[in-house]
Amino acid sequence: METDGTEVVQAQPGKPVNPGEPPRPTQQPVEQPVEQVPGVERAREAKQALRRRVRRSRAARTGEQKRADEVSLTRRVLTHEAVRRASTIAVYASLPDEPGTGELRAALHREGVRVLLPVVVEGEGPPTLDWALDTGPLATTGVLELPEPTGERLGPDAVTQADVLLIPALAVDTSGVRMGRGRGYYDVALARFRDLRPNATVIALVHDDELLDASTTPVPAEPHDRRVDAVITPRRSLSSRA
Numbered sequence: 401m402e403t404d405g406t407e408v409v410q411a412q413p414g415k416p417v418n419p420g421e422p423p424r425p426t427q428q429p430v431e432q433p434v435e436q437v438p439g440v441e442r443a444r445e446a447k448q449a450l451r452r453r454v455r456r457s458r459a460a461r462t463g464e465q466k467r468a469d470e471v472s473l474t475r476r477v478l479t480h481e482a483v484r485r486a487s488t489i490a491v492y493a494s495l496p497d498e499p500g501t502g503e504l505r506a507a508l509h510r511e512g513v514r515v516l517l518p519v520v521v522e523g524e525g526p527p528t529l530d531w532a533l534d535t536g537p538l539a540t541t542g543v544l545e546l547p548e549p550t551g552e553r554l555g556p557d558a559v560t561q562a563d564v565l566l567i568p569a570l571a572v573d574t575s576g577v578r579m580g581r582g583r584g585y586y587d588v589a590l591a592r593f594r595d596l597r598p599n600a601t602v603i604a605l606v607h608d609d610e611l612l613d614a615s616t617t618p619v620p621a622e623p624h625d626r627r628v629d630a631v632i633t634p635r636r637s638l639s640s641r642a
């Protein structure tokens with residue numbers, strides 16, 4: 401496979417991923433007892449094993465590697481066609497083990513792009529992300545101690561203002577199946593985004609070794625998972641749309 405430029409993969413943007421099971425009627429709750437769904441139970445266990453592997457690999461990265469990766473990733477994101485066309489982009493404020501977005505956020509600001517960042521909504525109910533404008537400063541907030549923007553909350557629907565959604569992941573495969581930290585925040589935000597902005601672009605950012613070949617080492621998928629349109633790593637850009 402090429403290591404440079406953009407490769408086209410046959411992902412199905414927006415389509416829920418279903419690992420060998422019949423589609424669920426839409427009115428059924430997303431959450432089902434796992435014992436009734438053995439395929440899903442297997443997928444959950446496989447996700448946990450993969451999360452452990454990725455965490456180990458991330459813990460071994462040096463500061464020098466992280467800085468070099470951030471420079472390469474930033475360059476790749478900024479040259480992605482959908483990003484170049486966008487006037488509003490939703491990003492994430494990176495945690496220390498994630499592909500860094502500090503330089504990217506600064507560069508988008510310099511280019512006059514409106515940048516949105518997620519804010520975790522705490523409390524009961526489905527995992528929900530609120531959104532706020534990225535004006536620069538971040539505060540470590542909430543029980544998850546995430547770096548989050550301090551400005552006005554724009555509401556969960558504000559994600560649909562984004563022309564491009566750049567999302568974190570622990571692993572993504574070449575067919576666009578993504579796995580996050582396992583709380584479901586982005587699953588829910590992505591479902592909303594897909595419904596209301598079907599033509600906007602969702603791009604996952606991961607380290608090089610976290611982009612897996614779907615034909616040999618697919619990311620385990622559950623019915624609620626949505627595929628991403630593209631994946632960018634420091635060395636590769638994979639896209640299902642030009």
Ligand SMILES: Nc1nc2c(c(=O)[nH]1)N(C=O)[C@@H](CNc1ccc(C(=O)N[C@@H](CCC(=O)O)C(=O)O)cc1)CN2
Nearest residue numbers: 492493494495518520544546568580581583584585586
């Ligand atoms: N930078 C960033 N912001 C984000 C996310 C993310 O993955 N990365 N999210 C993506 O959904 C949402 C927040 N979800 C999160 C879920 C778990 C953990 C976390 O640190 N989990 C620990 C496990 C310990 C615990 O569960 O408390 C870990 O992964 O080590 C962080 C954020 C919204 N903001």
Ligand SMILES: Nc1ncnc2c1ncn2[C@@H]1O[C@H](COP(=O)(O)OP(=O)(O)OP(=O)(O)O)[C@@H](O)[C@H]1O
Nearest residue numbers: 430431526579580581582583584585586587588624
């Ligand atoms: N639309 C939804 N409404 C409510 N719960 C959901 C929805 N989508 C996913 N979930 C729940 O979120 C939990 C975590 O899902 P999953 O393991 O796929 O998260 P993830 O993609 O790794 O995490 P994240 O989206 O936070 O990065 C699951 O228990 C799942 O049932």
